[in-house]
Amino acid sequence: MNANQSNLNSNLQSELQTQFLQDYKLNGTKLSVLIYPHPTLSKKAIDVDTTKITPELITLAKNMLYTMYLAPGIGLAAPQVGKSLRLVTLDVSYTRDKIILESESDKLEGVTVDGVEEDEDEEGENYSDSSSDSEKDKESAANIIHKGTSAKTSKYKLDNFHPMVLINPVITNRSGIVKCNEGCLSLPGIHEDIERANEIDVEFTNLRGERENIHATDLLSICIQHECDHLEGIVLLDHLSLLKRNFHKRKLMKRKK
Ligand SMILES: [Zn+2]
Numbered sequence: 001m002n003a004n005q006s007n008l009n010s011n012l013q014s015e016l017q018t019q020f021l022q023d024y025k026l027n028g029t030k031l032s033v034l035i036y037p038h039p040t041l042s043k044k045a046i047d048v049d050t051t052k053i054t055p056e057l058i059t060l061a062k063n064m065l066y067t068m069y070l071a072p073g074i075g076l077a078a079p080q081v082g083k084s085l086r087l088v089t090l091d092v093s094y095t096r097d098k099i100i101l102e103s104e105s106d107k108l109e110g111v112t113v114d115g116v117e118e119d120e121d122e123e124g125e126n127y128s129d130s131s132s133d134s135e136k137d138k139e140s141a142a143n144i145i146h147k148g149t150s151a152k153t154s155k156y157k158l159d160n161f162h163p164m165v166l167i168n169p170v171i172t173n174r175s176g177i178v179k180c181n182e183g184c185l186s187l188p189g190i191h192e193d194i195e196r197a198n199e200i201d202v203e204f205t206n207l208r209g210e211r212e213n214i215h216a217t218d219l220l221s222i223c224i225q226h227e228c229d230h231l232e233g234i235v236l237l238d239h240l241s242l243l244k245r246n247f248h249k250r251k252l253m254k255r256k257k
Contacts, residue, residue, distance in 0.1 A: 017058050018207040024161040028066030031081040033185045036235055036252055041186055045077075045084045045231045048167045050205040057087070058207060061165045064089040072096045072156055073185050075223045077230030080186050088227035090164040092219045097157040166204035169228055172213075173201035180222050182236050189255070190248050194239050196225045 034041055048057065060083060068076040068089050078087040176198030183191045200221045203213050216224055226236065237245045 015208070017053075017055065020062065021163050021165065021207065024065075024163050026066065026069055026158065026161070028063040030070055031063050031067045033067065033071070033076075033080050034082055035188065035256070036184075036186050036237065037249070038186075040079050040082055040084055041230070041235055042233045043079065043084050044233045045079050045086045048085050048087055048205070050167055050209050053167075053207060053209045057167075060085075061087065061089060061207060065091070065163050065165070068185075069094070069158055069161070071185050072158060074219075075227045076185065077227045079230050079233070086168045086231045088166050088169060088224075088231070090166070090220070090223055090227065091162050092223050093160070093162045094158060095160045097159075099155045099157070165207050166202070166224070166227075167206070169202050169204040169224065169231070171200050171225065171228060172203050175199045178218070178222065180219075182222070182226060184226070184236055186230075187235060187237065187248070187252065189251070190237070192236060192240060192244070192248075194226075194236055196222050200224060 060078065060081075064076050064078065064081060064087070067081065068074070068091070074092045075088060075090045078085040174197035177195060178198040179193050179195050181191050182194045198221060199215065199217045201213065201215050202224055203211065206212050229235070229238075237248055240248070
């Protein structure tokens with residue numbers, strides 16, 4: 001095979017491998033999400049070698065998206081699933097319609113997300129200015145049973161996916177200030193107001209190995225900044241005062257027992 005053929009083949013291969021992003025169907029393996037203060041969450045992640053996007057990397061991205069949607073969250077960084085790599089998955093616009101089931105006897109068969117409390121309004125990497133709680137699109141692609149430690153059990157209908165995978169993301173420009181109430185899959189039950197840039201420019205490599213640039217605003221901008229923090233070993237607690245940080249740390253330690 002000559003060099004051109006080999007290029008053609010590898011292009012075709014990456015085309016096929018990344019097709020799942022175009023017409024996304026919820027599937028993959030659910031990964032366990034590390035809970036703070038796991039040491040991997042405080043480590044600076046290493047660059048992905050993008051000269052060759054391996055099937056393993058694509059599988060990791062697929063499984064991270066699946067794990068993120070199931071939580072349900074709007075962003076997930078590889079260190080949160082124990083891989084210290086500069087890779088993040090995002091989707092700030094899919095529909096998550098939550099249906100609270102009346103009692104324990106109403107529990108339905110489905111995917112159970114363990115260890116996530118339902119005493120908060122929302123869980124995961126989601127932010128209060130999200131508009132995804134709309135009542136529209138009740139027809140769903142997936143149903144998720146979200147079982148908490150409390151008696152309340154809820155079911156999610158997920159649909160309208162717009163998955164994004166950013167490899168080696170670099171924020172090249174920031175402007176404006178926005179304050180938003182953020183949560184994190186690695187910090188269950190914690191929601192705090194964090195100040196971020198309202199608009200950013202981000203450079204990243206996509207799953208085909210091509211470098212791309214995007215301008216992100218509002219929720220997408222906030223989410224990218226939150227996930228890029230994870231790649232630096234920074235969690236949202238690190239944005240808080242020492243007093244608040246220690247308060248939340250104690251809360252998480254108690255939860256572990
Ligand atoms: Zn997070």
